[in-house]
Amino acid sequence: MPDNEIDQEAKPSGFKSYRRIFRYADRKAWFLYSISFLAATVSILGIFYGWKLGLVCVLAALPLLLLSGYFRIHLESKLEEDTSTRFASSAAIATEAVLAIRTVSSLTLENRILQIYQERLDVVAHQSVKTLTFTTFWYALTQSITFLAMALGF
Numbered sequence: 001m002p003d004n005e006i007d008q009e010a011k012p013s014g015f016k017s018y019r020r021i022f023r024y025a026d027r028k029a030w031f032l033y034s035i036s037f038l039a040a041t042v043s044i045l046g047i048f049y050g051w052k053l054g055l056v057c058v059l060a061a062l063p064l065l066l067l068s069g070y071f072r073i074h075l076e077s078k079l080e081e082d083t084s085t086r087f088a089s090s091a092a093i094a095t096e097a098v099l100a101i102r103t104v105s106s107l108t109l110e111n112r113i114l115q116i117y118q119e120r121l122d123v124v125a126h127q128s129v130k131t132l133t134f135t136t137f138w139y140a141l142t143q144s145i146t147f148l149a150m151a152l153g154f
Helices: 003-008 013-021 024-049 051-086 088-099 101-106 110-153
Strands: none
Touching: 024 051, 051 088, 051 110, 088 101, 088 110, 101 110
């Protein structure tokens, strides 16, 4: 994403700098390279050490591990993206209050700002329950596939 597209978005400055530092494409490329190298190395060593168990683990467990790992990364990135968009309004209120702290304190608006912030966070919490339940279920399933593969190899 070019810098001018980031600057044109109506988002707080902290969000822009966060997005510039951690880009999903960079993490995904590094992740795929590392996992493919690790999978090839482990497969070769496993087949060399004990060819029967090595073939079972490589042909049965490794594809499941790779799919569950990819799905886990996808879930985490989607959850991160959804959470950042949900918290954008409450972060904007907090940022505006901090930037205008003299005005807020001179007009004694601390309690009102806190009330608005709390209302925004309550809305976010209510919206996040269904998404978090769905994500947690699938994340737990991917974790159990990892443990199943370890039990098979042990």
